[in-house]
Amino acid sequence: MDERRRFRVFIGIVVSIVVIGSLFVVGAARAENADNWALLASAVTVCALAFVALLVARKRLKEMKSGIPSEDERLTAIKERAGYLSFFASMYVCLGLGFIFGVFTEDGTIEFLTVGEIMFLLVAVMGIIYMLAWTAVSRGTGRL
Amino acid sequence: MKTRMKELRARYDMTQEDLAARAGVRRETVLFIENGKYVPSLKLAHEIAKILKTTVDELFIFEGD
Numbered sequence: 244m245d246e247r248r249r250f251r252v253f254i255g256i257v258v259s260i261v262v263i264g265s266l267f268v269v270g271a272a273r274a275e276n277a278d279n280w281a282l283l284a285s286a287v288t289v290c291a292l293a294f295v296a297l298l299v300a301r302k303r304l305k306e307m308k309s310g311i312p313s314e315d316e317r318l319t320a321i322k323e324r325a326g327y328l329s330f331f332a333s334m335y336v337c338l339g340l341g342f343i344f345g346v347f348t349e350d351g352t353i354e355f356l357t358v359g360e361i362m363f364l365l366v367a368v369m370g371i372i373y374m375l376a377w378t379a380v381s382r383g384t385g386r387l
Numbered sequence: 388m389k390t391r392m393k394e395l396r397a398r399y400d401m402t403q404e405d406l407a408a409r410a411g412v413r414r415e416t417v418l419f420i421e422n423g424k425y426v427p428s429l430k431l432a433h434e435i436a437k438i439l440k441t442t443v444d445e446l447f448i449f450e451g452d
Contacts, residue, residue: 310408311407311408311413311414312411312412314417315411315413315416316427316431317415317419317425317427318413318416319415320425345416
Protein backbone atom coordinates (compact mmCIF):
# COMPACT_ATOMS: atom_id res chain seq x y z
CA MET A 244 0.00 0.00 0.00
CA ASP A 245 1.57 3.32 -1.04
CA GLU A 246 1.78 6.29 1.31
CA ARG A 247 -1.07 8.26 -0.27
CA ARG A 248 -3.48 5.33 -0.12
CA ARG A 249 -2.48 4.66 3.49
CA PHE A 250 -3.35 8.26 4.34
CA ARG A 251 -6.77 7.92 2.67
CA VAL A 252 -7.47 4.77 4.70
CA PHE A 253 -6.37 6.63 7.85
CA ILE A 254 -8.70 9.54 7.08
CA GLY A 255 -11.54 7.08 6.46
CA ILE A 256 -10.98 5.47 9.87
CA VAL A 257 -10.82 8.87 11.59
CA VAL A 258 -14.06 10.01 9.92
CA SER A 259 -15.74 6.78 11.08
CA ILE A 260 -14.55 7.46 14.65
CA VAL A 261 -15.95 11.01 14.52
CA VAL A 262 -19.32 9.75 13.27
CA ILE A 263 -19.59 6.89 15.80
CA GLY A 264 -18.40 9.17 18.65
CA SER A 265 -20.96 11.80 17.70
CA LEU A 266 -23.72 9.18 17.72
CA PHE A 267 -22.61 8.15 21.23
CA VAL A 268 -22.72 11.77 22.41
CA VAL A 269 -26.19 12.30 20.94
CA GLY A 270 -27.41 8.99 22.39
CA ALA A 271 -26.04 9.73 25.86
CA ALA A 272 -27.48 13.25 25.86
CA ARG A 273 -30.92 12.01 24.79
CA ALA A 274 -30.96 9.40 27.58
CA GLU A 275 -30.89 12.30 30.12
CA ASN A 276 -29.19 10.05 32.61
CA ALA A 277 -26.72 11.64 35.02
CA ASP A 278 -24.80 8.34 35.30
CA ASN A 279 -23.83 8.64 31.67
CA TRP A 280 -21.08 11.21 32.36
CA ALA A 281 -18.27 8.73 31.73
CA LEU A 282 -19.73 7.66 28.40
CA LEU A 283 -20.36 11.26 27.45
CA ALA A 284 -16.86 12.36 28.49
CA SER A 285 -15.18 9.50 26.64
CA ALA A 286 -17.22 10.13 23.50
CA VAL A 287 -16.35 13.84 23.57
CA THR A 288 -12.66 12.99 24.10
CA VAL A 289 -12.64 10.50 21.25
CA CYS A 290 -14.35 13.03 18.99
CA ALA A 291 -11.85 15.73 19.93
CA LEU A 292 -8.88 13.42 19.35
CA ALA A 293 -10.31 12.23 16.05
CA PHE A 294 -10.90 15.81 14.95
CA VAL A 295 -7.29 16.76 15.72
CA ALA A 296 -6.06 13.62 13.90
CA LEU A 297 -8.18 14.59 10.91
CA LEU A 298 -6.65 18.08 10.82
CA VAL A 299 -3.13 16.64 11.07
CA ALA A 300 -3.87 14.10 8.34
CA ARG A 301 -5.28 16.83 6.08
CA LYS A 302 -2.16 18.94 6.58
CA ARG A 303 0.11 15.95 5.90
CA LEU A 304 -1.81 15.05 2.74
CA LYS A 305 -1.44 18.61 1.50
CA GLU A 306 2.30 18.49 2.21
CA MET A 307 2.63 15.13 0.48
CA LYS A 308 1.00 16.54 -2.64
CA SER A 309 3.59 19.33 -2.70
CA GLY A 310 6.42 16.80 -2.31
CA ILE A 311 7.29 17.34 1.38
CA PRO A 312 7.96 13.99 3.10
CA SER A 313 5.41 13.15 5.79
CA GLU A 314 8.15 11.74 7.99
CA ASP A 315 11.90 12.11 8.18
CA GLU A 316 14.68 11.01 10.52
CA ARG A 317 14.05 13.81 13.03
CA LEU A 318 10.35 12.94 13.39
CA THR A 319 11.25 9.26 13.81
CA ALA A 320 13.76 10.21 16.50
CA ILE A 321 11.14 12.38 18.27
CA LYS A 322 8.63 9.51 18.24
CA GLU A 323 11.18 7.09 19.68
CA ARG A 324 12.31 9.50 22.41
CA ALA A 325 8.78 10.63 23.32
CA GLY A 326 7.61 7.01 23.43
CA TYR A 327 10.49 6.00 25.67
CA LEU A 328 9.97 8.94 28.08
CA SER A 329 6.18 8.63 28.21
CA PHE A 330 6.37 4.88 28.82
CA PHE A 331 8.34 5.35 32.05
CA ALA A 332 6.39 8.46 33.10
CA SER A 333 3.05 6.65 32.51
CA MET A 334 4.25 3.63 34.47
CA TYR A 335 5.08 5.72 37.56
CA VAL A 336 1.90 7.83 37.24
CA CYS A 337 -0.23 4.66 36.98
CA LEU A 338 1.51 3.20 40.03
CA GLY A 339 0.94 6.47 41.90
CA LEU A 340 -2.74 6.57 40.93
CA GLY A 341 -3.13 2.95 42.01
CA PHE A 342 -1.60 3.82 45.39
CA ILE A 343 -3.82 6.90 45.81
CA PHE A 344 -6.96 4.94 44.89
CA GLY A 345 -5.89 2.21 47.31
CA VAL A 346 -5.34 4.58 50.24
CA PHE A 347 -8.46 6.70 49.76
CA THR A 348 -10.71 3.75 49.02
CA GLU A 349 -9.64 1.90 52.16
CA ASP A 350 -10.52 4.78 54.51
CA GLY A 351 -13.70 5.53 52.51
CA THR A 352 -12.70 9.09 51.51
CA ILE A 353 -13.65 8.46 47.88
CA GLU A 354 -15.99 6.02 46.29
CA PHE A 355 -14.12 3.51 44.17
CA LEU A 356 -14.42 4.10 40.44
CA THR A 357 -15.68 1.43 38.08
CA VAL A 358 -13.22 -0.51 35.92
CA GLY A 359 -14.41 1.40 32.84
CA GLU A 360 -13.88 4.77 34.52
CA ILE A 361 -10.40 3.80 35.71
CA MET A 362 -9.47 2.56 32.23
CA PHE A 363 -10.71 5.82 30.73
CA LEU A 364 -8.76 7.84 33.28
CA LEU A 365 -5.52 5.88 32.76
CA VAL A 366 -5.69 5.98 28.97
CA ALA A 367 -6.37 9.73 29.12
CA VAL A 368 -3.42 10.24 31.50
CA MET A 369 -1.11 8.18 29.25
CA GLY A 370 -2.25 10.12 26.19
CA ILE A 371 -1.64 13.46 27.90
CA ILE A 372 1.83 12.32 29.08
CA TYR A 373 2.73 11.24 25.53
CA MET A 374 1.59 14.58 24.10
CA LEU A 375 3.61 16.47 26.74
CA ALA A 376 6.69 14.32 26.04
CA TRP A 377 6.25 14.86 22.29
CA THR A 378 6.02 18.64 22.76
CA ALA A 379 9.05 18.75 25.06
CA VAL A 380 11.20 16.58 22.79
CA SER A 381 10.14 18.25 19.52
CA ARG A 382 11.00 21.69 20.87
CA GLY A 383 14.58 20.48 20.71
CA THR A 384 16.55 20.04 23.84
CA GLY A 385 19.66 18.93 21.93
CA ARG A 386 19.34 15.47 23.40
CA LEU A 387 17.77 13.81 20.40
CA MET B 388 27.55 21.82 17.54
CA LYS B 389 27.78 24.80 15.18
CA THR B 390 27.03 24.75 11.51
CA ARG B 391 27.84 26.82 8.42
CA MET B 392 24.64 25.79 6.68
CA LYS B 393 23.04 29.25 6.79
CA GLU B 394 26.12 30.88 5.31
CA LEU B 395 26.41 28.30 2.53
CA ARG B 396 22.68 28.41 1.81
CA ALA B 397 22.95 32.16 1.34
CA ARG B 398 25.93 31.68 -0.99
CA TYR B 399 23.88 29.43 -3.26
CA ASP B 400 20.73 31.53 -2.81
CA MET B 401 18.85 28.63 -1.34
CA THR B 402 15.95 28.77 1.12
CA GLN B 403 15.45 26.28 3.94
CA GLU B 404 12.57 24.81 1.94
CA ASP B 405 14.76 24.33 -1.14
CA LEU B 406 17.44 22.60 0.88
CA ALA B 407 14.88 20.44 2.69
CA ALA B 408 13.25 19.38 -0.59
CA ARG B 409 16.60 18.44 -2.11
CA ALA B 410 17.73 16.55 1.00
CA GLY B 411 14.35 14.78 1.29
CA VAL B 412 13.53 16.06 4.78
CA ARG B 413 11.02 18.47 6.31
CA ARG B 414 11.82 22.19 6.58
CA GLU B 415 11.73 22.02 10.40
CA THR B 416 14.57 19.52 10.32
CA VAL B 417 16.78 21.97 8.40
CA LEU B 418 15.79 24.74 10.83
CA PHE B 419 16.66 22.64 13.90
CA ILE B 420 20.00 21.52 12.40
CA GLU B 421 20.89 25.14 11.62
CA ASN B 422 20.08 26.19 15.18
CA GLY B 423 22.18 23.34 16.56
CA LYS B 424 19.16 21.73 18.22
CA TYR B 425 19.27 18.54 16.19
CA VAL B 426 22.31 16.49 15.26
CA PRO B 427 21.66 14.85 11.89
CA SER B 428 22.60 11.30 10.98
CA LEU B 429 25.84 10.83 9.05
CA LYS B 430 23.79 10.02 5.94
CA LEU B 431 21.80 13.27 6.13
CA ALA B 432 24.90 15.30 7.01
CA HIS B 433 26.65 13.87 3.95
CA GLU B 434 23.62 14.60 1.77
CA ILE B 435 23.42 18.23 2.95
CA ALA B 436 27.18 18.69 2.49
CA LYS B 437 26.88 17.34 -1.06
CA ILE B 438 24.03 19.74 -1.87
CA LEU B 439 25.97 22.68 -0.44
CA LYS B 440 29.12 21.56 -2.33
CA THR B 441 31.25 21.13 0.75
CA THR B 442 32.40 18.39 3.12
CA VAL B 443 30.83 17.24 6.40
CA ASP B 444 33.77 18.43 8.53
CA GLU B 445 33.65 21.88 6.94
CA LEU B 446 29.88 22.13 7.34
CA PHE B 447 29.63 21.08 10.98
CA ILE B 448 31.91 22.42 13.69
CA PHE B 449 31.90 20.38 16.86
CA GLU B 450 32.86 22.03 20.16
CA GLY B 451 36.46 21.31 20.97
CA ASP B 452 37.52 21.11 17.32
